[in-house]
Amino acid sequence: MLLIVRSLLLAIMLMLAFVFGGLYCLFRPRHRDNVHMFAKLFSAVAPVLGIKVIVRQPQTPSPSPCIYLANHQNNYDMFTHTAAVPKGTVSLGKKSIVWMPLFGQIYWLSGNILIDRNNRHKAFSTMADTARKIKEKCLSVWIFPEGTRSRGKGLLPFKAGAFHTAIAAGVPIVPVVASNQSNIHLNRWNNGVVIIEVMAPISTEGLSKEDVKPLSAKVHSLMADKLAELDHEAGSMMGKPAAV
Template sequence: MGIFIIASTFIVLIVCLLRPRNVKNVYFAAQLYSKIAWLLGVKVTITGQENIPAGSCVYVANHQSNYDIFFLTAAVPSGTVSIGKKSILYFPFFGLIYWLSGNIFIERGNKIKAMQALKKTKEKMLKKNMSVWLFPEGTRNYGKGLKPFKTGAFHLARNAELPLVPVSASSYYPNFRLNRLNNGEMIIKYLPPIDKETLLTQPVREVVASVYEKINNEIALLDEETARANRRAVKQHTP
């Protein structure tokens, strides 16, 4: 796995240097890093693609751990960048790749600068017809339940007058082991989008609460589905 990560990072860095800050870099990197899921013994299944809008939108998903870079990246659509905290820039190699890929940094501790970054993001989305992927929890939950949502992603969708697509990923972190060949299945599901009319007419806090409930309820359903699938797999391999 270490060799694969080093090799893929080198490849992504070369591609990003050849076309710096190109929105296509994110999809290329996401598809490459997502291949590591197989080495980690995780089968990633993606559903609900019919809910992806034709144009730009804002995706909001639950965030379990740093391993999401190997699992959730499989679901990142082409033409989509992510928004991450500025401290990512200082991670060796990864910070440089994250910036060169065209992703966007935001200073979460500085409200004024954060709002300025979101305004620039909105302008870039509309100009380049790109989408944005965010983790509204603002941090990793480590499989201990969905944390409260911040409102930045919802304000971004509202101000840009673009649909917002909730994304639910089944829980993998509590039972994940690096030294295990089979870590079961992880299901990522796109939920029906929240249209711009709803975002413009309903109070942001109400939309946040509604989306939180939708994502949380879907995670519970996906967890039941993966648990059944994993039990079937165990029975099939039991003598």
């Protein structure tokens, strides 16, 4: 019964968000704050799903513009990570998203950037254009560097595109880590705590494309350690061992 009720509520809330949010975007298409508006709408769904989201920001506000690198776990990212998305931020997504009925068109209309990962030349061209937009429009970009959902398998290897873009734009990288959420089920009343921590910025000043691999390795190590730490803490809050 809980599964049915939640599924209906989720469908209604998402439809309302898409309809009213889509109409809003029609009046200011691809505005730099459209994604933040949708993020607030989606993050409000978390309590309905039995998820308590805790967002931790660094003592010093993240610089703007910057590139946010977040771990990508499953579809629930739409309701958890969104609580940490600031104004002036758009996301980078696969070009195929645009063909998803309603969601894809709104994703583009809200100002997000689409990349064709199957075409290496076009992908690099898009990343170069993204670097230009970051500098010209003072725009931050939210990227999932794993490129796919980890589905509870920890932090997957990173793709290089985000690091090339950060270095080309000359902006810092801000890691964002969410604790494990692979145990979320719509038919369970309490789905526990998801802790999202926005980490300290990592400068790319003075770096070149030769520094991409060591920079990627450094960020991956920091995020993997933070993920293990947050998983343990979130598990303790629920009174059970953290997920492995």
